[in-house]
Amino acid sequence: MSPATGAFASSESPAAAGTVLLGRYELGGLLGRGASAKVYLARDLLTGRSVAIKSFPNPRAADRQGAIEREAAILRRLRHRHVVRLHEILATRKKVHFVLDLAAGGELFSLVDASGRMTEDLARHYFRQLVSAVRYCHARGVYHRDIKPENLLLDAGGALKVADFGLGAVADSGGGRSPRHTACGTPAYVAPEILSRKGYDPAKVDVWSCGVVLFVLAAGYLPFNDASLVNMYRKIYAGRFRCPGWFSPALRDLVRRVLHPDPAARIDADGIVAHPWFRAGASDEELGRLARGHEEERACFAAAAHEGKDDHDDMASREMTAFDILSFSRGSDLSALFGDGPGKERVFVGEPAAAVLARVEAAARKEGYRYRVRSSREGKTGAAAAGPVYVEEESGGIVAKVSVFKVADGVSVVEVVKGDGAEAAQFWTDRLQPAVKPATGAELS
Numbered sequence: 001m002s003p004a005t006g007a008f009a010s011s012e013s014p015a016a017a018g019t020v021l022l023g024r025y026e027l028g029g030l031l032g033r034g035a036s037a038k039v040y041l042a043r044d045l046l047t048g049r050s051v052a053i054k055s056f057p058n059p060r061a062a063d064r065q066g067a068i069e070r071e072a073a074i075l076r077r078l079r080h081r082h083v084v085r086l087h088e089i090l091a092t093r094k095k096v097h098f099v100l101d102l103a104a105g106g107e108l109f110s111l112v113d114a115s116g117r118m119t120e121d122l123a124r125h126y127f128r129q130l131v132s133a134v135r136y137c138h139a140r141g142v143y144h145r146d147i148k149p150e151n152l153l154l155d156a157g158g159a160l161k162v163a164d165f166g167l168g169a170v171a172d173s174g175g176g177r178s179p180r181h182t183a184c185g186t187p188a189y190v191a192p193e194i195l196s197r198k199g200y201d202p203a204k205v206d207v208w209s210c211g212v213v214l215f216v217l218a219a220g221y222l223p224f225n226d227a228s229l230v231n232m233y234r235k236i237y238a239g240r241f242r243c244p245g246w247f248s249p250a251l252r253d254l255v256r257r258v259l260h261p262d263p264a265a266r267i268d269a270d271g272i273v274a275h276p277w278f279r280a281g282a283s284d285e286e287l288g289r290l291a292r293g294h295e296e297e298r299a300c301f302a303a304a305a306h307e308g309k310d311d312h313d314d315m316a317s318r319e320m321t322a323f324d325i326l327s328f329s330r331g332s333d334l335s336a337l338f339g340d341g342p343g344k345e346r347v348f349v350g351e352p353a354a355a356v357l358a359r360v361e362a363a364a365r366k367e368g369y370r371y372r373v374r375s376s377r378e379g380k381t382g383a384a385a386a387g388p389v390y391v392e393e394e395s396g397g398i399v400a401k402v403s404v405f406k407v408a409d410g411v412s413v414v415e416v417v418k419g420d421g422a423e424a425a426q427f428w429t430d431r432l433q434p435a436v437k438p439a440t441g442a443e444l445s
Contacts, residue, residue, distance in 0.1 A: 020045065021097065022090055025053060036067065036166070041102065051087065054098040067166060068096055074168045075100075076344075077140045082133035084153065084163040103161050105154025108217075117220030120251060121281070126152075127214050128278065128286075129160040134206050135269045137162075141171030143202030147209035148189045149216060169202050187229060188212065188222050192237045192261045204263040207272070211258030218251060219244050223259060237261065250277035345416045345428070347436055353386035353404035356414055356436055360402050363431035364391045369399055391427070399424045400432055 020026050021042070028041035031052060042053045056068050075086035075098070088099035108126060112118055118126075130152065137144060144151075146167040153161045167184045180202050185194060191208035193200040215223040223241035226232040235241065239261030243252045254277045257267040272278055279287060349356060357373075364371040370392045387403040401417040414436045418424050 021053065022092070025051065025099065027053070034166075042099075050102045050104070052100045052102045054100060056096045056098075057094060070170075071166050071168065072098070074142050074165045074170060077142055077170075078137060080133055080136045082129045082160050082162060083137065084161045101155065101161060103153030103163065104156040105158055107150060108152040108154055108160060109149045110154070112217075112220065115220060118217045120218055120246075120248060123214060123217040124277070124280070126160050126217065127210070128282070130162065130210055130213065131269055131272050131278070133160070133162045134210060135273070138203050138206070138269065143169045143171075144206050144209075145169055145202055146185050146189075147206055147213060148186045149213060152213065185209070187232065188224060190236065191263070192239065193263050195233055195237050201263060203268070204266055207258060207266060207269055208263075210272075211255060214258070215241075215243075215255055218247065223255075248277070250275075250280065254278065343418045343420075345418070345433070345436075347414045347416075349404075349412050349414055349436075351412075353406075353412055356404055356412075357386060357389060357402065359435035360389065360391070360432065363427075363435040364399075367427060367431055369393060369427075391432075399427055402432075402436065 024045055025042040026045055028043065031039045031041055033039070037054050037056045040053045040055065042051050043049070044051055072086070072089055075084075079085060084101045084103065086098055086100055088097075090097040090099065111122070111126075117123075130147075134144070134147070142165070144162065144165060144167070146164065147162070151162065151164045153163050155161055169180060180200055185191070185205070189209045189212045191200065191205040194205060212223060224232055224235045226235060239259060241259065243255060247255070254267075254272070254275050257275075258272065260266040267275070273287075361371045370390075372390045372392060373387075388401045389403075390401055391399040393399060398419040400419055403415045405413050405415065416428070416432060416436060418428050
């Protein structure tokens with residue numbers, strides 16, 4: 001099941017339609033359902049924005065907690081224009097809710113023409129977006145392992161969004177790709193090495209599935225298909241398929257290199273980007289964005305720093321509501337299960353923001369970093385928010401971003417977004433973490 005499907009994918013409405021979830025989201029119709037979760041259309045009462053909410057019942061059940069934890073940890077790593085984004089994680093005693101991008105355009109296959117396939121140019125357009133997203137995920141140590149048309153959605157503007165990381169995997173703590181042995185995926189899209197049960201590289205598995213998707217988009221049918229599942233697996237394992245006559249020679253070549261049954265001989269994502277069919281008709285600017293797809297998160301982060309923009313502008317302009325406290329508090333939301341996510345730390349304090357930021361500035365100066373302040377301002381409700389402030393290298397690289405949000409009189413939460421790399425991690429451990437921790441006697445119970 002996709003975590004966010006088209007806004008009008010189903011006319012069915014849940015019994016709870018019209019109710020408000022945790023004071024913030026008004027639930028609407030049911031968009032989809034799977035074995036472990038349901039997805040609802042919802043409206044953010046604060047912004048008026050439509051979102052998708054993926055709801056998991058009984059999150060602490062032994063057979064669900066690990067899967068929910070894994071999917072949440074994966075989604076928190078990812079921020080890419082062609083990946084469905086996780087905005088919030090909410091919890092009640094009985095359910096966990098993921099607030100996600102709404103893919104209002106429905107599934108990618110809604111664009112196929114009456115012949116049941118796409119033109120080669122249109123298939124190439126969406127395949128580029130898919131490969132850009134997959135390369136980015138791999139660079140962030142995330143492997144989808146269930147790429148198929150049902151998990152490829154469209155936003156309101158028609159851009160592709162990769163969804164549903166419920167079968168996803170993450171790289172080893174050291175960044176390596178040790179062989180995986182979990183048999184997962186959808187039969188028609190599964191790579192032959194998974195069938196061998198001897199261990200597989202999850203990145204090569206994703207590339208194979210991307211190749212099957214490309215074939216389906218351009219041909220209108222599956223490359224490996226048989227009424228007998230066993231016979232279909234035999235075809236997959238042997239790599240036996242035939243391209244239709246309307247495939248161009250360049251497309252035939254790419255498909256055969258992607259759907260090579262030997263993972264060692266199979267083209268990788270970088271090779272796909274360099275292939276003539278993939279590059280045909282694209283501008284240098286577009287190809288450059290694709291080649292740098294794994295840098296997009298850092299680029300957005302740096303752009304926000306230099307333009308004075310911040311993901312929490314809407315939050316900084318008002319006092320935190322009970323909803324916001326829920327999303328920060330370890331006692332109320334899922335932080336006890338999921339932590340704060342890669343690269344992000346949050347600490348409740350009982351002292352003025354100025355005292356915390358003064359210590360942050362001292363830590364930055366001691367390490368020879370620049371300390372750039374975004375001026376505090378009065379929000380719409382009259383509640384001040386401090387920051388964000390940016391700790392930067394002389395070259396302009398972001399080492400950390402620090403913001404302080406007022407919860408109530410005498411209570412604030414400090415949020416630190418750490419930059420990439422070992423140096424930023426070391427700065428957090430040695431200098432920044434002690435600086436943002438509450439002063440003696442100020443820590444909240």
